[in-house]
Amino acid sequence: MTADAGGLPSARLIRLFLTGRRVPAALAAVVACALLLRIALHWPWNTYGARQLPLIIETGCAAAIAITAASPFGDVERVTGRWLPLLRLGIAVALTPVAAGALIVAGTGVHLAGGASEVLRNTAGLTGIGLLCAAVLGGALTWTGPIAYLVLGVYALYTRWHPPALSTPWIWPGRPGHDVGAAICAGLVFAAGLALITVRGARDPVGDRG
């Protein structure tokens, strides 16, 4: 890790860091998800399908963002500089609104069930779950949390038409976009994920299971 004389990380350092974390690939995945959403929204969907679709795409974006938490260098990287936590935080903080923005733009002009607020809430919450998985399970398995939560979220949506409905705000996809409790829960999970990934980074820096 290198830094300018003034103490700020150099552009080269940032570029190398982003490349090492596969941020360009993650951005490409986010753009692909947004395009998929745009194309899919032109099809006729029933109410349940229209709410499922954005959630599934949001999970794809969140998984792609969380994957960037995995480091290919591990301890070697951890001891080389003090900017690492900030860079880890920066990636997650920057990519999450980019992903939410891309999906909102993809839904502009067509009917995006739940609207922008649900996209922002779900993307942030799912990304938080992915970051927590990176810190607890390891960078290799970041995707398991968002995907498991996706199944729960889709089930929560299903129960809106097939009672008893899952009403806990911790399963926020089942709640409407203006629900404050759900937004707080998603925000807390996102904040916890950010905090943990900033302080500790992904758990298994070298190699992976399997």
Add this chain to the structure above:
Amino acid sequence: MTIAALSMPLLRLELRRNPTRWMLPPIAAVFWFISFRASTAYPPLWNVRAMSMQTSVVTVFAPALVGAAAWMASREARRGMTDLVACTARPRWGRQLAVWAATTGWALAAYLGCVGVLYAVIARQAAWGGPLWWPAVVGAASLPAFAALGFAAGVLRPSRFTAPLVAIAAFLVLETSVQLIHWDQPYWQVSPLVAGPWEIGTDQGVATFYRYLPDLPIAQVTFLAGLTAALLGGLGLTAGAGGRWLRRSAAAVTVAGLLAAGVATGWAGTGRLDPHGMIAIPALHDPADDRPIGYAPVCRDTAIPVCLHPAYAGYLPAVADALEPVLREVAGLPGAPVRISQAAATYRSGPANEFGVGLAGPAMTGTPPVFQLLLPSQLPGPIRPRDDLVSTIRTDAGRDLVAVLVGADRDPSPAQQAVMAAILHTSTARLDPDTAVAAQRLTALPAAARHTWLAQHLAALRADRLTLEQLR
């Protein structure tokens, strides 16, 4: 078989090293939260519980298994060992199949454990019938296919992004496939999510009086087996997968798999709603499955005995209590039924995804007459609470019974309307004033006097020879 025999030590090694086993506890937890809770929330009937299990269990296992298989498939590339293992004696296809088999094996073990527990609970609670195995078989057959799908993606594109993206893509395709199911476009019924007529949904009226039709499950299992073979066979076609004979075998497996998947999709495309509420496929249909299943009804000793199919024995007290007041009024009247007997629902599909569910014939049949009853819970729709069920039976079945008895099943006369209101003790607010007065007069009579009057005049009333003035 050759590949399998050669790879047994490798398979044991892969089973020990496979990380899918660490994903089993979370999968089991999600299964409990979604499949187990939802299934056991239904009434203790094998049909609804097993069929709802098939749909939800595939949803639970599919994304995790696709992701795990993709992750395992990209292991050699992620660790930079592709060249190292390429020079081992074992053909690459054989190594890959061992990894896929280990991943599938762990998933199947978890599946069998989860479904086994659920089926044990259903068996303990269900009043009648035995396990419906076809929903469990379709769910089990979907696991190798999803593992093969993820595995093929992981082999073709070994990247850390592959596992989550292919898992989510598979989930998206799976969930959206059911959006495309229509009577006039039934090919998507081949999806393992589909356990019965998709437009009807969870329905207590099927697979009780008649067998659970295996037509669609056979098509689904054939499709899933074909898909698995095609995907795994395709991996053996690439250069370096193995020797010439091995690649030829892989080609044969791929072609056979594609053919099986295509034929099965064609079968699903010919599937239609049968009169008993299941999907019948002409090429696979066994006419023996159309014969009703014999059973000994469970009855309640009311004024007129109420008898239900033993699978619905849990409803008997509520049904009997709901009908008891009406049955006391009509018992012993000329033409009154000697028994109220639950009947099978008959299904009819119409244009634009419409369907109808009802009795196959008239409500009153036979000599001596038996009144055919269709429970509200036999009709498609959400599960009704007990109070709602009682109220619906009292209103609908009670009214139908009295209407048939007084001959008012079509265009009732004022006298027939008045008698119906008196027997059912319903409000007279909607009747015209003269009819309402006549109904109130009859209602005010002591029950025994009303019964005697009905016994004397019911034949004339049924023949529409009675006027309002002739009502006491």
